[in-house]
Amino acid sequence: MSENALTRTDTAASGSGRIIALIALAAALIALPFVVQALGQPALVPLATRVLIYAIAAASLNLALGFGGMVSFGHAAFFGIGGYAVGILYRTMMDDALFLGFIPGTDQLLITLPAAILVAGLFACIIGALSLRTAGVQFIMITLAFAQMLFFLFVSLKAYGGDDGMTIRRRNALFDLNTRDDVTFYFICLAIAALVFLVLWRIVGSRFGMVLAGIRQNERRMAAIGIAPYRYKLAAFVISGMGAGLAGALMANYLRFVSPDMLHWTKSGELMIMVILGGVGTLLGPLLGAAALVILETVLTSWTEHWQLVLGPILLLVVLFTQGGLNGLLNRLGLGRSAP
């Protein structure tokens, strides 16, 4: 893990090269749908959308994992809960019923997203409050345990499709936009992703973020100067869970489908791998990691049915020979300023 993440973000933030790089990245992401359509590859727009959604989830996980030092192996639970919030609200609306007897259904993105964030945050609060009583590998396993319980819960919920999942016939509505259109939905996700990254950047740079980094480096020292680590860690965990829930809600809209697959432990692993691949404890690392993993999988599966035999060694080489993931690799190749 990058022990110097704190200093790195500080020094990097002051570089003007970093600002130019960020503007270039933003311009590239905005131009992307138009470029790929001009190139006759319109399917790359949904691919990029998927990358953005995973980037939101991975970046949120990174707040707990990289900045807070809490290795959560259960973030798929929050991702899935966000997805099911959208699915259940949609289903409730279609059935013209009340969920739990008092919550009416809806398909308005402006309601479903906050609802997903709220519910995921609530679950993160409960799970985090209990899990944070442990640390180290026990923390990894207890977060996994809670996620598995929720996984089995959704598998056995027949009303919401159980293991087969639930189709959401129409994407949620946002004003008069045609959310079914790939480019429109891409820009919705891009705007939300930008917002999430901005919020995370502010959090990491704030006093709260400093304390969190301090706790990660030496919990006892922080406790000694009168800071209660538990509360800070819990707050970071909840925010992290909320971000994952938001990503899950977007994913449900993107797929027009939710299934317990979203809560499976392999999904938690996948999110973790995106973070590690990109660079733990760095702001844009998760975006890099999500892009790398999703694009690699897509390219390799279309290339060979034995894609795992190619992906495996690539991941292995990244861990063994790049300290700090892709972000670290780019830094050492002298591209540090272009990839903060």
Add this chain to the structure above:
Amino acid sequence: MKLRGLLFGIATTLAASTALAQQPVKIGMITTLSGPGGYLGQDIRDAFKLAIDLEGGKLGGVPVELVVEDDALKPGQGKQIAEKMLKTDGIRIMTGIVFSNVAGATVPDIVDSGALYVSPNAAPSNFAGKECNANYFVVSWQNDSLHESAGQYATNLGYKKAFILAPNYQAGKDALTGFKRMFKGEIAGEVYTRLDQTDFAPEMAQIRAANPDVVFQFHPGGLGIAFLRQYQQAGLLGTIPMVLAEPSLDSTTLKAVGESALGLNVTAHWNSDFDNAANKKFMEAWTKAYNRAPTYYASQGYDAALAIASALKATGGKTDVPALRTALAKADFQSVRGAFKFGPNQHPVQDWYSLKVEKGADGTPVLKTTGKVLSNHGDVYAKDCKL
């Protein structure tokens, strides 16, 4: 031979440059090739390829190109592949999905974009009823009918008291519901096992304690192998008969189960020993091409190819989807299972057969067809479909 190949090459090049219609029609196949379920997708793909090879690279006289990608049993991955095939490659005919959850995320996109989807396996109940679609065809079976056939067969065999087991997930619950719909006797016990369970010893003890006339269980793939072997090891095989539907015992799992399967009663819509011309041709070609026994998944992949071939033949190779689906709905092809037609929801109406596991000529267990259980059997969801 070489010369002929060369001449043929020149001829095709000429033909291709003169007639645009000779461009091969692309068919997209999204299927599961990795993980424990990988052998299902492999059989579907290989059988589909076989049908194309038998026609010398054509289906219904139209040159085709099969594009295969592995969905890795991830709904998101399946959808991604579909997007690429539809939008970048301009593919209008798709097939291949094995598992219901991948179908759930992928099929709506395919049919909504106006392309045709012919399912060689997955047939979740929601797409069979209210949400049926003109562009969506199933050549395998509707999930419920599998287990209805087993329920009917258990009734036919005169069993009065059944102990039923399935994993605790949607398809498992559907299986038990389907069985109970047709079984006239009493249910002595109903147990939901776990999807990640590999040890069934506790269930074996429960079965022995309940002492039923018959056991019905639904455990596809590796789960089924473990269940059947442990059934024998627990000494139940000779004592309590078992009826099951084909997913719990295909020819691949039969090979892995070995003698523990002797005497089991299976219901199926196809078996390798079916005595019809289409099946004989399929079996002969398969045996020549691949060094393994085909599962019924293979027969479904082959039938999917034949169904698509019949539609392509009718349109003369044009990928005009409304024309294709009108032709497809006629089911104008010789299915390897014999009688076959589409119901009002474009799911099969077909016969169900009883099979028994017996010792084959070389001593290894094989599935032998013994009779018919249900004729012209459709599914219960068809009545909700307004096409």
Add this chain to the structure above:
Amino acid sequence: MTLVLEQLLNGLQFGVMLFLLAAGLTLIFGIMGVINLAHGSLYMVGAYAAAFAAAQTGSFLLALLAGLAAAAFIGMVMELVVLRRLYARDHLDQVLATFALILIFNQSVTILFGRQPLFVAIPPALNGSVQLLPGLVYPVYRLAIIAVGLLVALGLYLLINRTRVGMLVRAGATHREMVRALGVDIRLLYTAVFGLGALLAGLAGLMAGPILAVQVGMGEQILIMTFVVVVIGGVGSIRGAFFGALIVGLVDTSLRAFAPGLLRHVMTGSEADALGAGLASMGIYLLMAIVLLVRPKGLFPAHV
């Protein structure tokens, strides 16, 4: 009553299998500090190697040797080539690297043996069932598994508590730096411990072959369960792994066997079945959560 006894035996047998896997995992974790997700792959390697050898030679003894040798060999190669570089690293790097190994193992097995599950016969001597008590008939093979598992547990106990190697292992689990500072060839010790862990995983895999399905991905199914055992027992402790495995095996088995039946006394049949199945699925995770909340280091932590 015999039903309860039989279910207890089933729980014991399942627990013993889990112990064989958990013993290696907990040693590797406790001594080297490595989270090895690919431990399940070694289980798969043992099962496939034994199945292959049995199919080729027809000899159970050769299959046994092949399974053990293949798992231990692959395990040691894995340690030498990959994991050795990860000891000083963060847990996260280990997770990513061993996940990559899972992909490589699964695909290699697919290419070598195909996607179809393999058949393994029970050795003829162990086929059939015996009557333990009136009304209690139990498969011989499962009794053999229980015996092997208990023997291994005894062997490990003697190895760890009565030998010099065991002393180093114990010391390594609690004071890693100190052992290194005393000039012990820690690299050799690590490779040996890893090989031993892999051997036990391979043993579990080859014994599971005739009962379960030998197929790609069989390791991941049981991996999570094994981690649960390790954590409940206390990381790094063989004793913890043993009792943790037995507790998990017994709890899991009894929940599956008795929960629906007990619930049926208080509610209607189908609801009881659904709730019982749900409880059985979540049971061990619930158990782990409770254990960790009460004793955050597990039941028998190595660092006393």
